[in-house]
Amino acid sequence: MHEFKYIHKQLYCEKLKVAGLAEKFGTPLYVYSYDTLVGHFLKLKEAFKSIKPLICYSVKANSNLAILRALVNQGAGLDIVSGGELFRARRAGCPANRIVYASVGKTDYEIKEAIKSGIFFFNVESFPELKNIQHIARRLKRRVNVALRINPDVEPKTHKYITTGKLTNKFGIDFQSAKRIILLARGFSHVKISGLHIHIGSQITTPEPFVAAITRIIRFILVLKKEGIALEYLNIGGGLGIIYDRETPQTAARFAARILPLLKKSGLKIIMEPGRFIAGNAGILVTKVLYVKNTPKKKFIIVDAGMNDLIRPALYDAYHNIVPLQRTENRKQEAEKADIVGPICESGDFLAKERIVPNLEEGDYLAVMGAGAYGFSMASNYNSRRRPQEVLVNKDKVSVIRKRESYKDLIRNEL
Numbered sequence: 001m002h003e004f005k006y007i008h009k010q011l012y013c014e015k016l017k018v019a020g021l022a023e024k025f026g027t028p029l030y031v032y033s034y035d036t037l038v039g040h041f042l043k044l045k046e047a048f049k050s051i052k053p054l055i056c057y058s059v060k061a062n063s064n065l066a067i068l069r070a071l072v073n074q075g076a077g078l079d080i081v082s083g084g085e086l087f088r089a090r091r092a093g094c095p096a097n098r099i100v101y102a103s104v105g106k107t108d109y110e111i112k113e114a115i116k117s118g119i120f121f122f123n124v125e126s127f128p129e130l131k132n133i134q135h136i137a138r139r140l141k142r143r144v145n146v147a148l149r150i151n152p153d154v155e156p157k158t159h160k161y162i163t164t165g166k167l168t169n170k171f172g173i174d175f176q177s178a179k180r181i182i183l184l185a186r187g188f189s190h191v192k193i194s195g196l197h198i199h200i201g202s203q204i205t206t207p208e209p210f211v212a213a214i215t216r217i218i219r220f221i222l223v224l225k226k227e228g229i230a231l232e233y234l235n236i237g238g239g240l241g242i243i244y245d246r247e248t249p250q251t252a253a254r255f256a257a258r259i260l261p262l263l264k265k266s267g268l269k270i271i272m273e274p275g276r277f278i279a280g281n282a283g284i285l286v287t288k289v290l291y292v293k294n295t296p297k298k299k300f301i302i303v304d305a306g307m308n309d310l311i312r313p314a315l316y317d318a319y320h321n322i323v324p325l326q327r328t329e330n331r332k333q334e335a336e337k338a339d340i341v342g343p344i345c346e347s348g349d350f351l352a353k354e355r356i357v358p359n360l361e362e363g364d365y366l367a368v369m370g371a372g373a374y375g376f377s378m379a380s381n382y383n384s385r386r387r388p389q390e391v392l393v394n395k396d397k398v399s400v401i402r403k404r405e406s407y408k409d410l411i412r413n414e415l
Helices: 018-025 034-047 065-072 083-091 108-117 127-139 175-185 208-226 252-266 276-282 312-316
Strands: 004-007 010-013 029-033 054-058 077-080 099-101 121-124 144-149 191-197 233-235 269-272 283-294 299-303 322-324 336-341 350-357 365-368 389-394 397-402
Touching (some): 010 018, 018 389, 029 034, 034 065, 034 252, 034 276, 054 276, 077 083, 108 127, 121 127, 121 191, 121 233, 127 175, 175 208, 276 283, 312 350, 322 350
Parallel strands (some): 054 077, 054 269, 144 191, 191 233, 233 269, 299 336
Antiparallel strands (some): 283 365, 322 365, 389 397
8 A cells, every 4th residue: 555656757646746746836745645544544444353443543643634534534533642632633523432542741721621522531641640630520520431551661672762661761650550550540430440551662563562562461451350350441552663764564464463362362442543554654745956065075965845844864863765756867977875954954954864866956856755654743843944735645636735834824923
């Protein structure tokens, strides 16, 4: 399910030439494939159909309303981490009973709004948070469902900033404390602990960390059962990796084959929270070559997209494949090494380092692949730059799903 491909040396998104989109809408430009987005969701749904999980797409990966609506219309729930994401989820038409709310730092206002909206679940990260939800729910005269987020202390072998399931991370509760909290919470009048939640990290390309974490959690569920504590739900989080470079991530089917037997053994209803797996390869960032700069030590390809448009390379040292929109064979020089850098006043502003690139010229367009997740959603106005336009392609039709910001937008809230 990959709808970005070359046809007659031109890069296409579904049935449209990407160069045509760049000419029409300008750059930097985020281009998404509807088919890829929805296709990845449906692959997961199909792989796990024997247990009918609630698949809650992780809004933080890409929170554009059109993307959320496309997935909600296919039956997805949404996994949110802030009041703003709750607002988006409701705007996108997601039924409240398909919304789960994670985050280690929910404010009183956010908790109150979520309870009033009637969300399905809070994923709770600490005992003080649980007490606060009980306090607010009692004031609102509502009873709320809660899943305790367990930290299973599993090493997911991913970047340290996106590892979340080790005891040295800020997320979740260790098993011993969790048991104590569950026993204490029996006395809470307005909170019901109906499930457990785990999320061990992001961009995990092998099933082993998931198998280890789920095995530990099932052992814990059996311990609780012996104590007479019955739970209804197990939320296994997200974290499935995608191909950025030469990774060989598991497919939905291979992942399901490894963990379905364990999930069935738990006897609980399952919730999942994929984000990157659904949106990552559904989007690209299109950028234009402004200048080619040769120095005694290096060649720099200077483009019009910067770290404010896509921060992953600067923040995580992340690799994104970068390809020309048009393959040319009549250029004089061979491919050579260069850094692809943006216009931001920071040495950390780069999209790629020491990359073998074709002989590029001013005015050429490039596509930064795999930019559908944590691309626009982490974009900023640093250097007073306007955030890019976003378009969604469905077969041979294109829709603008976010206009490029204007300079007036930059100062809209300033006094």
